Amino acid sequence: MDVSLGLSVSTLALVLLMRPPFPSIFVESSSLSNITDQEALLSFKTLITSDPSDVLSSWNDSTTVCQWSRVLCNNKRRVSTLDLKGLGLSGSISPHIGNLSALQFLYLQDNHFTGDLPDQLGNLARLQILNASSNLIGGAIPPNISKCSNLNTLDLALNTIYGKIPTDLGLLSELRVLKLGQNLLTGNIPPSIGNLSSLTTLNLGTNNLSGPIPSDLGRLQNLQELQISVNKLTGTVPPVLYNISSLETFAFASNELHGEFPSDLGFRLPKLLVFHFCFNKFTGQYPPSLHNITKIQSIRMSHNFLVGSVPPGLGTLHDLIMYNIGFNFFVSSGSSGLDLITSLTNSSKLAYLAIDENHLEGVIPDSVGNLSTSLSKLYMGGNRIYGSIPASIGKLTKLTLLNMSHNLISGEIPAEIGRLKELRILGLAGNKLLGEIPAAFGNLSMLIHLELYGNELEGTIPATFSEFQKLLSLDLSTNRLNGSIPREPFTLTSLNSLMNLSNNFLTGPLPDDIGGLENLIALDLSNNLLSGKISDSIGNCRSMEVLSMSDNSFTGLIPNTIGNLKGLQSLDLSSNKLSGSIPESMGKLRSLQFLNLSLNNLEGEIPNEGIFLNLSAVHLEGNPKLCMSSLCPHSSSRNISKALLVILVASAAFVLFLLVVLYWVFFIRKKQIDAKVTTADSIKAQHRVVSYEELHRATENFDPRYLIGTGSFGSVYKGVLRDGMTAAIKVLNLATSGAWKSFVAECEALRNARHRNLVKLVTLCSSLDFGNNDFLALVYEFMGNGSLEDWIRGRRRHEGGGGLSVIERLTVAIDVASAMDYLHNDCEAQVVHCDLKPSNVLLDEEMTAKVGDFGLAKLLLDKPEGQDSTTSTNRLRGSIGYIPPEYGFGGKPSTKGDVYSFGVLLLELLTAKSPTDEGFEGGLNLEKWVRAAFPSHTMEVTDANLIVNVIGYEGRQISPEKQAECLVSMVGVGLSCAIESAEARITIRDAFHQLKGIKKTLLKPHAATRA
Structure with missing residues (x-):
């Protein structure tokens, strides 16, 4: 071995031993x-x-x-x-x-x-x-x-x-x-x-x-x-x-998008499984190529403005689970107009089918029973479906919801519906159904909502209703039901929302079992032939908030036990044969907001507490033997107090006006082709008359391209009249409940109203269409800049892309307040709008705001605040989010209610936040949300796009700080209007003057610049 090699190895070994491992x-x-x-x-x-x-x-x-x-x-x-x-x-x-x-x-x-x-x-x-x-x-x-x-x-x-x-x-x-x-x-x-x-x-x-x-x-x-x-x-x-050809889920539902779908969509997205574009503003046609995607599972295009017919090819979509095209303008015609149902029988996995609220015409095919055995929800309401309901519907045993309401369906209700034992919601209301309610309905033990109102059903209420042990609401109103009311419906302790049997021909006494409805909130038995005494057991209905038994033949005393209904807000016992005195307990009902005891045989003293201190909320006319408290001489029924005389005089005026309106409406309903017998003559004398033919031509047969809006009672089209005038034409949908009332209300409200900030009613059309059907339309001036809602939501903008500035929003608010001030205080007959919201405020070419849509308006007999309106109808009026709290408790339309709606509108204008925003939960609303930030954090809740370059006095730019001050002041006005308590709200005139003062302060120069 080499010596040097041995040494090196030894040295290396020594080094390795000396260092840590x-x-x-x-x-x-x-x-x-x-x-x-x-x-x-x-x-x-x-x-x-x-x-x-x-x-x-x-x-x-x-x-x-x-x-x-x-x-x-x-x-x-x-x-x-x-x-x-x-x-x-x-x-x-x-x-x-x-x-x-x-x-x-x-x-x-x-x-x-x-x-x-x-x-x-x-x-x-x-x-x-x-x-x-x-x-x-x-x-x-x-x-x-x-x-x-x-x-x-x-x-x-x-x-x-x-x-x-x-x-x-x-x-x-x-x-x-x-x-x-x-x-x-x-x-x-x-x-x-x-x-x-x-x-x-x-x-x-x-x-x-x-x-x-x-x-x-x-x-x-x-x-x-x-x-x-x-x-x-x-x-x-x-x-x-x-x-993006790889897309499988394409979901843009519930936004504010518009535009049209490309017709070749299905070819460009071949892998699509989910297509959700509902709740938007899309227009145009249904893309036919969508049906080429044979593996697609869910199609949701409801709540848009789509037109035309549903293209063929649905039969190839074997994997379809959800199909929802409701709330559009799809059309079909002829008895085979619902053949799409037959096509969908190939979709063996279909669980949800909605074609409701379109213009689909046709007969329900027998093949409806061949739809998927997995189908749980079927929506077909709000179309033009006629014919009878096929018995095959009973084969869809997995249905939990069946809604065919508001069509033209006739014939008898098939007993086979009783086979749908999983059914929880059944809606057949607003049709032309005949015959009796099938006793087989008793098999539907899972039902929670049953709506059969607005038909021509006869016979008695089946005793098998006792099986509805989970029922929450029941509406059989406006039919021809007769006989006595069986005790069974009153044993349904689950009822906690509504029992409506009104507008029938029910006879006999009210069962003592009425006291079993301990959880019911609203009971309406009005306009029947009921008789006998009102049972004392009604005092057990401790959850009752609304009770109406008017227009019957009830006799005897008003039960003192009504005083047990501590949450009662509305009570109507008018037009009966009740006698005796008004129970003192009624004056102790602190929640009571509306009371109608008129046209009975009541006598004695009127209680002097509670609701009886508010004469505008109480109706006692037609009871000549009633008198006020200590002023009532018990020996003579002829001496009536001055206060009661005031009520009677106002009531007489009310009845007279109501007769005039009813007379007018009667003739509108009976009008013939000859214009001489129409009831709009008085209005036509003041306005030029247009024919159906002219409006038909002006809108090119009411082509959806000219559709500029839809509402509760009709659609609005843009059209050019013969004289070249561009007009907004509101066509009433007479099949919609309340459309006639809306027409009368709008004509009455605007007949004598003239103001720069009210949309001008140019004329009206009361005629027959080419199919000899009644046709009603109101013709307004056209407002070129759309609605205020469009501007708040960003659907309309200035040419440079900007939205409304502070000064523009302030000006709009002043315009609206000016119009409402005129209606409340200066109009010939005081008008309450009842539906003030951004979509009902329109802007002309000069950006002047004008209030429109008076379809829910009310004329008040007298101008003093809170006076009775021209009708005793006590229904909730307005749009969700803008309705004042007191209307929900039975309060009548009032100027204070309009002030509340104006306050919400003003807050929405400044925050760009809708009062129905999904973020408002658990009692939170727009007013509370803004009030929590006011005043120190106001800018955190106002629209971030508000403060821009604004020019004021002598061309000087208004500083952001001054604009912010203006915003805080405007929010303060909005909050003063939107207070929950009606009595605490300022008047619209106060709001009008405060807003004008804010504008004056905003535009005037600072002291430092005046030199």
Whole structure:
């Protein structure tokens, strides 16, 4: 052996023996990192306030971190996975989680975490999956999360996260799944999301996102799910999105989008499974190529403005589960107009079918019974369906909802419906059904809602109704039912909403079992032939809020037990044969808002407390033996107090006016072709008359292209009359209940009204159409700048793209207040609008605001606040969100109610927030939300786009600070109008003058500039 080699080997061996082994260095470094992970998780545990499963009990110093429950480590003993999903944990997420530098997978979903997402999440450079969905996490999305460069899944859905989507999310180049749905996010969708080329799932649904859809999303060519439903997006769908051929879910439902669908949509999106575009403003035709996607599972296009017919090809969609095209303008004609039902019998998985509220005509085919055995909901109401209901309907045994209301269906109700034992909701109202109610209905023991009103049903109420032990509401009104009311309906203790048997021919006494309706809120037995005494047991109906027994032949005393109904808000016992005195207990009903005891045989003293102190809320006319308190001489019934005389005089005027209106309406209903016998003569004398032919031509046969709006009682078209005048033509849908009343109300309200801020009624048309059907239309001046709602929602903007400025919104508010002040205080007959909201305020070419749509308006006999209106009808009037609270308690239309609606309108104008916004839950509403921020945080709730460059006095620019002051003052006016208490509200004249003062202050120069 070579000596030098031996020496070298010895030397090397000595060196190796003298140095520490390599593994000891690794263990030392690994242990240090392991301790860091352990400390981070222990810190995380300290912020957990509840651990129902006691899973985190293993997190302690007695074991190593890699042995802890729900913790996984990598081969270097570093924490790589933290899986805490579904443990019901409460608490907040510790910032120390950012110290888990080797973490790759973080699962926190399905817990009760609160607080914000910590910024330190951005330190997790190796993180691939972050799922914190289904918690209560708030705050904003930390921008630092964009530093997690390896992230491929970010799921924060189902939380309360607010603020804007960070633009920097577009830096996450590896991201495949982005779910931010069901939060409180605001602002626009960042175009930078279009940079996420690997994205397969994008879910931003159910937020408050606004603005247009960025066309940059069209670059996401791997996208399979695009879900942005339930937001406030505006504009059109960028055409490039229809080119993402990989899309399987395409959902933009419940936004404010418009435009037309491309006809070749089905060819460009061949993999589509879900197509949801309902609750938008889409127009045009149903895309026929949609039926070429044979694997599609869900089509929802309801609540749009789509026209034309449903194209053929539905029979090829074998995998269809949901099909909803309701609330559009689809048409069909002839007895075979519902052949689409036959086509859908090939869809063996169909569970939901809705074709309601269209213009579909035809007979229900027998094939309806061959629809999917999985079908649970079938909506067909609000069309032009005629003929009878086929007995085959009884084969759909899985149905839980069947709605065929408001059609032209005739014949008898098939007993086979009794086979639908899973049925919970049955609606056959508003048709021409004949015969008796089948006794087989008693088999529908699961029913919770039954609506048969507005038909021609005869016979008695079946005793088998006793089987409806889960029924919540029952409406059999406006039929020809006869005989006595059986006791069975009154034994249904589940009834907690409505029992309406009014407008029938029911006879005999009221069963004593009425006291069994302990949970019922509203009972209407009016306009029947009922007789006998009102049972004392009615005092057991302690949940009752509305009770009407008017227009019957009840005799005897008013039960004193009515005083037990502490929540009663409306009571109508008028037009009976009741005698005796008014129970004193009635004056102690503090919730009572409306009381009608007129046209009976009551006598004695009128109570002097409670509702009896408000003469406008009480009707006692037609009881000559009643008198006021101590002024009533018991020896003579002829001496009536002065207060009662006032009531009688007002009542006589009311009855006289009602007779005039009824006389007028009667002749309108009976009008013939000869214009001389129409009831609109008095109005026609003041306005030029147009014919049906002229309006038909002006709108090109009422082509949907000219449709500019729809309402409760008709549709509005744009048309050019013979003299070249552009007009808005409101065509009444006479098949809609209340359309005639709406016509009368609108004519009466505007007959003598003249004001620059009221939409001008040019003329009307009362004629027959080409099919000899009654035709009614109101012709108004055309308002070129649309509705105020369009401007608030951003559907209309100025040429430069801007919305309404502060000064423009203030001017609009002043215009509306001016119109309402005129109607309330200066009009020949005081008018209450009853439906003031942004969609009923229109803007002309000069941006002058004008109030329109008087279809719910009321004329008041006298101008003093709170005086009786021209009718005793006590129905809720207005639109949800704008209806004053007192109307919900039976209060009559009043100027105070209009003031409330104006206040809500003004707050909406300034915040761009609808009073029906989904974010208002648990008693919160627009007024409360704004009031909570007023005045110091007012700018946080007003529309962020409000303050722009505004020019004031002598061309000087108005500063943002001055505009902000103006906004606060305007919000104050809105809050003063929208107070819950009617008595506490300011008048519309007060609001008008305050707003004018604000404008004067806004436009005048500062003291410093006057020099």
